[in-house]
Amino acid sequence: VGIDAPEDDAADTALPDAAPDVERDVPQGNQPPVAMAGPDQDVAALTQVSLDGSGSSDPEGRRLTYIWTQEQGQTVRFDMASPTPTFMAPANTTEIILALVVSDGDKLSVPDRVTVRVQGPNRAPVSDAGPDRTALIDDVVTLDGGRSRDPDEGDTLSYAWTQTSGTTVQLNDSAAPTPRFRTDGFDGETVLVFSLVVSDGALTSNPSELAVTVRNHRPRAHAGRDGVALQEEEYTLDGTLSDDVDGDELTYRWSQVGGLAVNLTPPGSPTPSFVAPM
Secondary structure (H helix, E strand, O other): OOOOOOOOHHHHOOOOOOOOOOOOOOOOOOOOOEOOOOOOEEEEOOOEEEOOOOOOEOOOOOOOEEEEEEEEOOOOOOOOOOOOOEEEOOOOOEEEEEEEEEEOOOOEOOOEEEEEEEEOOOOOOEOOOOOOEEEEOOOEEEOOOOOOEOOOOOOOOEEEEEEEEOOOOOOOOOOOOOOEEEOOOOOOOEEEEEEEEEEOOOOEOOOEEEEEEEEOOOOEOOOOOOOOOOOOOEEEOOOOOOEOOOOOOOOOOOOOOOOOOOOOEOOOOOOOEEEOOO
C-alpha cells in the first residue's frame, strides 16, 4: 500500500514579498523666480549701455519672461521685455536706476535693481547770491546762496563770499552757503555789496552780486493824549514823546485830518499851538 508523503508546509506556504523601499516624492507648490538685474555700472555719456538680466532663474526651471522699468534718472528707451536690453546713455551726468521683475507664468519675482551712473562732460556751476535787500542798523543779516546750482547732477558745490563795496563787515563763515553778519556801528544809510562764486571742484561759476542797503530805524511819532479846548482859547499840541532808537535828530510835520480848520503855529515845532474855533 502506497502511502503518500505529507506535503511540506514550508513549501506550500507563500511568503509575502518585502515592501519596496521607495522614496515617495512629496509635491510642493510653485516657488517664485529670482530676478538678477546685473551689477551696477559706471559709463560715459553718449555710449551704449547693456543691461544683463540673464542671471535670473526659476527653482522649477520654468521659462521666464522679463519686465524692466525705470525708476529714476533721465528717461532712456530700451526693450523692456528683453533679458539683455540696451540703451544710449544721456549726454550729461546723471544716475539712472532700473528695476527687473521676472515671471514664470504663475508668480512674479521680487524686483532687483541696477544703477547706471553716467558721467558727462563737466559744466561750470551757476552762482546765485539772491536778490538785493534792505536791513536796519544793529540787525543780523543772513545772505543766501542756496539757489546756486550745478547742471551736472551729483556735483557738490563749495561757496566763496567776498565783500566788494561798502563799510567793511565780518561774515561769520565766508565759505558757507548762508553766512551772517551784523550791522553794528553804522552812521546813517549805507550800501554793502557782496559777491558769490561757487565751484564744483573743477570749474568755478561767474560771480553773482547782491546789494544790502542798511538803513537806520524808523522813528516813532507820539502826538500826545487827546485833550479838550475851550472856544477861542489857545491849545498846545505835544509831540515831544516822539523818539528815535538810533538817537537821530528828529524833525516834525503836523497835519490836520479832521474838524474845523485851524492854523498851527509853528507847524514844524514839536509843540505847535492853535486857537480853538468858535
